[in-house]
Amino acid sequence: MESIGVLMACPMNSYLEQQLEKRFKLYRFWTVPDKSSFLASHKDSIQAVVGNAGAGADAELIEALPKLEIVASFSVGLDKIDLAKCKEKGIRVTNTPDVLTEDVADLAIGLMLAVLRKLCESDRYVRSGKWKRGDYVLTTKFTGKKVGIIGLGRIGMAIAKRAEAFSCPISYYSRTEKPEIKYKYYPSVVELAAHCDILVVACPLTKETHHIINREVIDAMGPKGVLINIGRGPHVDEPELVSALVERRLGGAGLDVFENEPYVPEELFGLDNVVLLPHVGSGTVETRQAMADLVIGNLEAHFQKKPLLTPVV
Amino acid sequence: MAAEDQSQTSQSDLPYVLILKPPPSFVLFGDHFFHSPNFQYLKAYESPLPLPHFLHTHAQSVQALLSSGGAPVTADTIRLLPRLGLVVTTSQGLNHIDLSECRRRGIAVAGAGTIFSADCADSAVGLLIDVLRKISAANRYVKQGLWSSQGIYPLGYKLGGKHVGIVGLGSIGTEVAKRLEPFGCSISYNSRSKKPLVPYTFYPNVVELAANCDALIICCALTDETHHLISKEALLALGKDGVIINIARGPIIDEKELVHCLVKGEIRGAGLDVFEHEPDVPVELFALDNVVMSPHNAVFTRESFDDLCKLVVGNLEAFFSNEPLLTPVALDDLPHFSGRKD
Numbered sequence: 001m002e003s004i005g006v007l008m009a010c011p012m013n014s015y016l017e018q019q020l021e022k023r024f025k026l027y028r029f030w031t032v033p034d035k036s037s038f039l040a041s042h043k044d045s046i047q048a049v050v051g052n053a054g055a056g057a058d059a060e061l062i063e064a065l066p067k068l069e070i071v072a073s074f075s076v077g078l079d080k081i082d083l084a085k086c087k088e089k090g091i092r093v094t095n096t097p098d099v100l101t102e103d104v105a106d107l108a109i110g111l112m113l114a115v116l117r118k119l120c121e122s123d124r125y126v127r128s129g130k131w132k133r134g135d136y137v138l139t140t141k142f143t144g145k146k147v148g149i150i151g152l153g154r155i156g157m158a159i160a161k162r163a164e165a166f167s168c169p170i171s172y173y174s175r176t177e178k179p180e181i182k183y184k185y186y187p188s189v190v191e192l193a194a195h196c197d198i199l200v201v202a203c204p205l206t207k208e209t210h211h212i213i214n215r216e217v218i219d220a221m222g223p224k225g226v227l228i229n230i231g232r233g234p235h236v237d238e239p240e241l242v243s244a245l246v247e248r249r250l251g252g253a254g255l256d257v258f259e260n261e262p263y264v265p266e267e268l269f270g271l272d273n274v275v276l277l278p279h280v281g282s283g284t285v286e287t288r289q290a291m292a293d294l295v296i297g298n299l300e301a302h303f304q305k306k307p308l309l310t311p312v313v
Numbered sequence: 314m315a316a317e318d319q320s321q322t323s324q325s326d327l328p329y330v331l332i333l334k335p336p337p338s339f340v341l342f343g344d345h346f347f348h349s350p351n352f353q354y355l356k357a358y359e360s361p362l363p364l365p366h367f368l369h370t371h372a373q374s375v376q377a378l379l380s381s382g383g384a385p386v387t388a389d390t391i392r393l394l395p396r397l398g399l400v401v402t403t404s405q406g407l408n409h410i411d412l413s414e415c416r417r418r419g420i421a422v423a424g425a426g427t428i429f430s431a432d433c434a435d436s437a438v439g440l441l442i443d444v445l446r447k448i449s450a451a452n453r454y455v456k457q458g459l460w461s462s463q464g465i466y467p468l469g470y471k472l473g474g475k476h477v478g479i480v481g482l483g484s485i486g487t488e489v490a491k492r493l494e495p496f497g498c499s500i501s502y503n504s505r506s507k508k509p510l511v512p513y514t515f516y517p518n519v520v521e522l523a524a525n526c527d528a529l530i531i532c533c534a535l536t537d538e539t540h541h542l543i544s545k546e547a548l549l550a551l552g553k554d555g556v557i558i559n560i561a562r563g564p565i566i567d568e569k570e571l572v573h574c575l576v577k578g579e580i581r582g583a584g585l586d587v588f589e590h591e592p593d594v595p596v597e598l599f600a601l602d603n604v605v606m607s608p609h610n611a612v613f614t615r616e617s618f619d620d621l622c623k624l625v626v627g628n629l630e631a632f633f634s635n636e637p638l639l640t641p642v643a644l645d646d647l648p649h650f651s652g653r654k655d
Contacts, residue, residue: 138613138615283466
């Protein structure tokens with residue numbers, strides 16, 4: 001398989017790079033000075049693309065690679081891949097579901113606790129030496145708060161299960177109600193927002209869910225509402241969110257994703273009710289290894305003409 | 314305040330509740346939250362008299378005392394108050410009260426009951442996730458603008474599947490265990506005695522517990538037995554991949570050894586709400602990204618504060634109307650508390 005060309009869209013994991021290099025001819029797209037001439041000269045050698053949450057395979061790239069057979073994403077999200085184009089051309093697509101569900105759910109709860117209990121601020125306070133002056137601030141209890149989840153897929157359910165252990169009543173919004181689920185369903189995000197204390201975005205990013213958190217939803221959340229985003233930056237109308245937080249029309253936010261990563265609105269940097277993370281939802285040593293193994297496993301299965309491990313298309 | 318009507322007792326008839334030093338909640342949020350029309354506070358700290366003189370002057374009027382960690386209730390203090398019938402504390406910990414002396418004198422003690430258990434457990438879990446997933450450190454990184462300039466943040470560690478050892482499976486320890494189960498953690502514990510109906514693995518000593526887990530969470534009381542319970546041996550047994558979380562009392566951990574282990578990488582990280590000499594914190598910790606600290610505020614939520622006000626007033630009112638206390642502390646089967654300041 002050493003002659004099979006694999007194009008890696010951006011840096012994502014050195015273990016994955018090593019493993020890909022052992023088995024395939026690996027091309028690191030981000031090191032190429034002129035991308036279009038690279039594609040023109042290598043179009044017949046590249047049979048696979050490895051992408052992630054930041055870069056995948058859009059229509060333009062797919063068209064430029066006539067020998068492309070498979071796109072393996074180092075993520076569960078597929079928003080950077082033109083799925084319709086892949087289907088049209090018979091290109092297989094795989095992602096990394098399940099292996100990262102727990103880490104992402106853990107981080108969502110971690111963000112809720114960090115925002116409500118001001119953990120990051122407390123740490124900053126101690127490090128600054130201000131504790132000797134003894135100024136405390138009362139924070140907000142997490143146990144018993146109403147948690148509203150947008151998207152009750154694997155990750156949404158894992159968040160619900162964890163929040164329940166803190167006696168949090170769970171409600172959700174989904175494209176369709178799930179009758180077998182015991183949590184309270186709301187038929188719109190605005191209604192869900194109005195009836196919970198903490199709103200979590202846990203759905204896939206699609207045309208329909210773009211800016212699913214907009215001004216109307218933020219208004220419904222109110223000045224005590226807390227938004228947690230472990231989905232995708234474009235789920236949220238970011239300028240609206242920033243002004244709501246700066247103007248204190250929203251109680252707080254825990255954000256792992258942004259519209260234009262790695263750029264984060266600087267107006268958020270000074271807010272003590274906001275916790276900002278550099279897209280680390282699945283960012284653990286254990287999970288990234290499992291994700292990498294899944295990417296390798298899918299590629300090997302494809303080129304050995306065996307069933308794919310986690311196909312999407 | 315409402316105008317007095319004829320049926321209300323006049324101020325001078327109200328029974329006294331002695332306070333030696335104001336509890337943190339008085340200082341930080343105001344003592345008017347703890348007001349009751351049925352008793353009045355006698356504030357030793359507002360008197361110019363030296364304390365023993367003050368106590369001698371008021372000894373016959375004091376039936377109840379409101380305390381917190383900052384003002385230990387020692388045998389000496391108790392002996393100066395012959396009419397003392399109740400000590401109420403605003404804290405979860407009881408290590409600042411000489412409970413044996415209270416038992417000997419027939420003085421009732423009212424604690425916090427379980428009002429703080431959820432918040433303490435939430436702090437413990439929050440700190441554990443923060444340390445493993447580097448939440449505070451990564452938040453600092455982003456807010457300093459480093460994500461766009463320096464790129465990808467180092468990976469954290471997965472919580473799921475980790476073995477968590479709880480030191481002290483009381484009300485708080487149980488709440489911690491309950492919360493960590495759906496995260497896929499397996500729970501084990503060390504306690505003064507094995508608890509028969511509990512589904513978690515018991516280890517007879519803390520070193521064995523530490524050797525068999527990835528994270529230790531300290532939830533026990535500070536007593537003579539638990540002072541420096543987490544010794545160098547326990548920390549080394551916990552090991553390079555181990556994390557320690559302390560939401561109980563600073564002196565339960567040998568802090569000098571803890572700092573040494575953290576600086577040398579003998580353990581993976583720590584989440585600490587309490588320290589041996591608060592508010593002093595070892596400066597070596599300030600340079601470490603794998604340590605998350607909070608200023609002994611695990612119970613300072615608006616909700617717990619409201620609950621505390623109601624509980625303190627409720628216990629005092631019950632005492633003065635000869636009714637059962639809301640949260641009496643059982644004074645039989647006591648571990649050794651020698652009234653050490655916490």
